[in-house]
Amino acid sequence: MAAAVFPVPPPHPAPLLVSGLVKHFGSVKAVDNISLELHSGECLGLLGPNGAGKSTLIRAIVGRVAPDAGAISIFGAPAGSPAACAAIGWIPQELALYPRLTAAENLRAFGRYSGLTGKPLSDAVAWCLNWSALEDRADALVRTLSGGMKRRLNMAAGLIHQPRLVLMDEPTVGVDPQSRNRIFEMIEALRDRGMTIIYTTHYMEEAERLADRIAIVDHGRIIALDTHQALIQNCFTASAQVIARFRDSSPALSVWASTHGGSLKDSTAEFAIDHPTDLARLLDSAAAAGLDLEDLALRRPNLESVFLHLTGRELRD
Amino acid sequence: MPQFLNIARIALIGLRRDRFALALSFLLPIIFFAVFAMIYSGHGSTTPKISIIVVDQDHSQASAQLLHSLQNEDSLKVATGPEPTKENPTPPDYTAASAEAAVKAGDVPVALIIPSGYGLHPISFGPAQPATQIELLNDSSDIIAPQMVNGLLQKAAMTSMPTTMAQQGMDLTGRNIGGFTPEQQKRVDAQMAAMRKYMADPANANRPSSSGGGGMIQVHSRAVVGENKPNPRIAVYAAAFGVMFLLWTASGAAGSLLDEAESGTLDRVLASRVSMGTLLAGKMTFAILLAFTQLTAMFVFGWLVYRVDLPHHIPGFVVMGLSTAFAVAAFGMLLASICRSRAQLGALSTIVIMSMSAIGGSMFPRYFMPKAMQTAGLFTINGWAIDGFTKVFWRDMPVSALWPQVTVLVSTGVVLFLIARQIARRWDYA
Numbered sequence: 001m002a003a004a005v006f007p008v009p010p011p012h013p014a015p016l017l018v019s020g021l022v023k024h025f026g027s028v029k030a031v032d033n034i035s036l037e038l039h040s041g042e043c044l045g046l047l048g049p050n051g052a053g054k055s056t057l058i059r060a061i062v063g064r065v066a067p068d069a070g071a072i073s074i075f076g077a078p079a080g081s082p083a084a085c086a087a088i089g090w091i092p093q094e095l096a097l098y099p100r101l102t103a104a105e106n107l108r109a110f111g112r113y114s115g116l117t118g119k120p121l122s123d124a125v126a127w128c129l130n131w132s133a134l135e136d137r138a139d140a141l142v143r144t145l146s147g148g149m150k151r152r153l154n155m156a157a158g159l160i161h162q163p164r165l166v167l168m169d170e171p172t173v174g175v176d177p178q179s180r181n182r183i184f185e186m187i188e189a190l191r192d193r194g195m196t197i198i199y200t201t202h203y204m205e206e207a208e209r210l211a212d213r214i215a216i217v218d219h220g221r222i223i224a225l226d227t228h229q230a231l232i233q234n235c236f237t238a239s240a241q242v243i244a245r246f247r248d249s250s251p252a253l254s255v256w257a258s259t260h261g262g263s264l265k266d267s268t269a270e271f272a273i274d275h276p277t278d279l280a281r282l283l284d285s286a287a288a289a290g291l292d293l294e295d296l297a298l299r300r301p302n303l304e305s306v307f308l309h310l311t312g313r314e315l316r317d
Numbered sequence: 318m319p320q321f322l323n324i325a326r327i328a329l330i331g332l333r334r335d336r337f338a339l340a341l342s343f344l345l346p347i348i349f350f351a352v353f354a355m356i357y358s359g360h361g362s363t364t365p366k367i368s369i370i371v372v373d374q375d376h377s378q379a380s381a382q383l384l385h386s387l388q389n390e391d392s393l394k395v396a397t398g399p400e401p402t403k404e405n406p407t408p409p410d411y412t413a414a415s416a417e418a419a420v421k422a423g424d425v426p427v428a429l430i431i432p433s434g435y436g437l438h439p440i441s442f443g444p445a446q447p448a449t450q451i452e453l454l455n456d457s458s459d460i461i462a463p464q465m466v467n468g469l470l471q472k473a474a475m476t477s478m479p480t481t482m483a484q485q486g487m488d489l490t491g492r493n494i495g496g497f498t499p500e501q502q503k504r505v506d507a508q509m510a511a512m513r514k515y516m517a518d519p520a521n522a523n524r525p526s527s528s529g530g531g532g533m534i535q536v537h538s539r540a541v542v543g544e545n546k547p548n549p550r551i552a553v554y555a556a557a558f559g560v561m562f563l564l565w566t567a568s569g570a571a572g573s574l575l576d577e578a579e580s581g582t583l584d585r586v587l588a589s590r591v592s593m594g595t596l597l598a599g600k601m602t603f604a605i606l607l608a609f610t611q612l613t614a615m616f617v618f619g620w621l622v623y624r625v626d627l628p629h630h631i632p633g634f635v636v637m638g639l640s641t642a643f644a645v646a647a648f649g650m651l652l653a654s655i656c657r658s659r660a661q662l663g664a665l666s667t668i669v670i671m672s673m674s675a676i677g678g679s680m681f682p683r684y685f686m687p688k689a690m691q692t693a694g695l696f697t698i699n700g701w702a703i704d705g706f707t708k709v710f711w712r713d714m715p716v717s718a719l720w721p722q723v724t725v726l727v728s729t730g731v732v733l734f735l736i737a738r739q740i741a742r743r744w745d746y747a
Contacts, residue, residue, distance in 0.1 A: 062588045063588060064584055064588055085588065085589060085590055086590065088588075092584060092585055093581075094584075095580065095581070096581035097582065098582065110585070110586075113586055113589040114589050114590060158585075
C-alpha cells in the first residue's frame, strides 16, 4: 500500500484525510480522485447507489484495498499501519462473524485480535453487549440469532477496541424496519459520545437522519459534499416541486408546461414553486387550457432530488 | 421445462462456471486411473525385484552353484556385500551378523545364510535324509518376499544342481534297495557322467527348468524383525492409514480459511492487528494439534484393541507424530491457499491426497510397486511418515535413527508453509 506522505503534519491530525485517491479494478475505475477531510466528532454520510465506489473507499481507508494513487491518513498515521488499524473500527457490509461461536465469544475473539486482554477485554465485551442490547443473548450461538441481532453484533464487533473513527458500510442491509430503528439509536448514541463516524448508505433517509455532512458519491467520485440543507439549497432555489400527471400527452400540454417554466416527460410535468399560491395559479391555467389532470403531488426537494438533479438518475437506479 | 430438468440445468451451470472444479471432475478419474495403472502394471518401469543378501559361509561348489543360480533369477537382486562408496570402495562381504542387521534396518526384506558344511548335504529327499539347513532371515512385515525366496531356492535345486540331486537320489535308492547290481551301477555311473558333462557346458548350466518340486533344500526361516510382536503389521497399517486421514483432516481444517474469506471474516481479522502470516500460523497450529490428536487417538486405539506397543515407543511416536502433523498441516494450508472455494479444495484434496496415499504406501506397501513408483513414493509425505513410524514400531529403532524422516518432513512442512504464505498474499490486499 502506498504510504501517505504529508509534508507538514498538522498539530492535531484530522481523524481522516484522503487526498487524490484512485483505485482501478481492471478497466473499472472504482475510485476516481477522491479527496476528503473528516472533522473530529463528525458523522459523514456517504450516499450513493450500489457500485458507486463507497465500499472501495471504505476498504481503502481500512487498509484492505491498496490504492493506485493518492494518500490516506488516519489521525496522522497512514492507512494500514498499526496505529491506523488501532484507531479504526470497521463494520463491514457482510456479517463477518464466527457462526459457531457465541455472541460473547465473537466479541472476545475480535477484542483479542485488537490486542485487548484481561479486564479491559471483559469491560469492552460488556460495553458492546450493552450497546447492542444483546446482553441476554451473550451466550447464544451466532447462527441462532435473528438477522437484526446478527447485524447489531456485527457492529459491536467493530467497536470492541473502542476506536476513535468508526466506518460503517451499509450496516442496515437486509434488516427489518424495527431492527433498523434500533441500529439508528445505537449510532446516535455513538454520535452523542462524540465519536467520529463515516456511514455509507444508499438510503437517503438514513443519511438525512444520521449525518452531519453528506458526500454524494457516483461513479467513484464525490459529486457533492455539504450539509443536508446546503446540498438542497445549492441545487434548488425553489422550496417545493409540483408534479402534475395528465391523462394524455398533447401539444397543448407541452405549450402549457413551457409557458410556466416547467419540464415535461411523457404526460408528467414538473414545476418549481416558491409559494403555495403559485400552485393555484398553475391549476387554474391547466383547467383553462382544457388539460385533463389525473394526479398532482407537491414535494419538497430532498437528497433523492439532489441526486437526480446532479446525475440525471434515480438514487436507486 | 420439467422442474427436475430445471434443477439439473442450474447445477450444470454452476459446475460450468467453476472451471477449476469442472476440469477436475474430468481429470480426477483419469489421473487416478493412470496412477493405479502404473502401480499395478509397472508401465514405464522395470519388474519389481526382491532385494536379498546371501552370505556364503560354505564356499563349496554346491553353495557357489546355488548363489550363481540365485544371481541369475530375474526376480531377485542378490547382494553378497554392501555397495561400494567413496569412503569404502571395497567393502567386505556381508557376515551373518551384518546381514541380520541389514534386515532389521529394513535395507532388505530377506537374507540367506548358507552355513558351513552345506556342500556335504545340499539337498534332501525327505526328513530321514541328512541335510544342512539354509537360514532365511526375514522381516515379517513383508509376507511376500520370504515365500518367494523360499520357492526360488527350491527352483535353484532343480535347475542349478541336477547332478547333485541325481547323485544323492541314486545313493538313496541304492541304500533303500540293498545296493545296485554291477550292471546297474555301471549304467548309473554312465548317466551321471553324461549329466556332469552336459552341465559343464556353460550354455546348459543356467537353462531354466519348467519342472516343479519343493522342499529339497532345507530352509529354516527366522523372522528377525517383528518376531516377538503380539500383533504383527498392525502398527505399520496404523501409520499408513493414519497419515492418509491426517492429510484429509489438515485439508479440512485449512478449509476454514476459505469459509472466512467468503464470509468477510478474514477481511475483518486482517484489518485488525493480525497479519496474514500470523493468521496462517494460527490456522496451522490448530491443524497440527488436530492432526497429532487424531494420530494419538488412532494409536491408543491400536494399543488397546490390537496390542500395538505404544507405551514402549512414546518418544519415537511423539517425534514422528509431531513431524508428520507439521508436514500435513502445512500441506493443508498450501491446498487451501491455492483454491478459491470449498468445492475446489474438495476436488484438489481428493486428487492429491489419494495419489500421494497410493504412491506413498498408505494403501498398499511400497515394496509391491515397481521401482520407479517406489522412488516416486519418496516425494510424498506418506512415504516418509510411514518409513519413520515403521522404524519406531516395527524395527524398534531409537529416536536418533529417525533423523532422515524428521528432517524431510519438517523441511517439507517449512517449504510448503512458505509457499502457502506467498500464495496467500492475494488475501493481503485487493
